[in-house]
Amino acid sequence: MPVAFVVSSVNVGVSSIRYIIPFFIFIIIFISRKTDAITLNTRFNTFVFSVMLIASAYSIHNMLNTPKAINPMHNVSDIIQKNGLKKGYAEFWHASSISIYNNVQVAPVYYDGTKLIKMKWLSKDKWYNAGNNFVIINNIDIEATVIKQFGNPDKVIEAEGVKIFIWNKNLIAADN
Structure with a gap:
């Protein structure tokens, strides 16, 4: 081997x-x-x-x-915190890599082609119920779905190849 x-x-x-x-x-x-x-x-x-x-x-x-690799999600996490955001959604890998850096709770969701759905694997129900008001978008398909599911965002921030859609309301991801 x-x-x-x-x-x-x-x-x-x-x-x-x-x-x-x-x-x-x-x-x-x-x-x-x-x-x-x-x-x-x-x-x-x-x-x-x-x-x-x-x-x-x-x-x-x-x-x-060897110089340490810089994870671009660290910068995204800093931007989220600087904008006063506390809880939101992202696909699993983005959620995990952003939540680890700051006091920001990004709950993992998955995209089924029509909506964002709670990921019940390696997550807690309470992550999805209170105060989630942003979604991290990493491709155009998810962008269209999020707008259809939650409406037009009140603010959009672009950083490190992702968009952060922010609403002035509580977002609840679908169960299935």
Whole structure:
């Protein structure tokens, strides 16, 4: 598996190291279980330990010196908070990535082609009942549906590739 990962042209980031580390752990366990001359040879053990330490140090150094990725949803979360908004709706991934940054509650909804519906998976009913007055729009189909479902917004803010539709009323997403 590690060889397939290393020669693959598909790289999914630093977190992919989790596929390689078990290989080294199992190799260490396998080598340590043998009690013949190889395991008793201190030169060999010192060499293996040194190689592993150098490889680890290089990887850790690269990881620590790689600049952190900036999530554009952090800026959207700041804009929502600066506009005094507290509760709203967005599709699951936007809801999750916006709610994590500030004291803003964005409840996840899904789009079924005709309306926004409460997402009952990984959410609470109380997130959908009181004070939700904005929807984060990430594509034109959802935009048309939201206008049809809730009416024209009182204010629209565009930021980081999404639109934030704001109403001066409480919005309740459909149950099904």
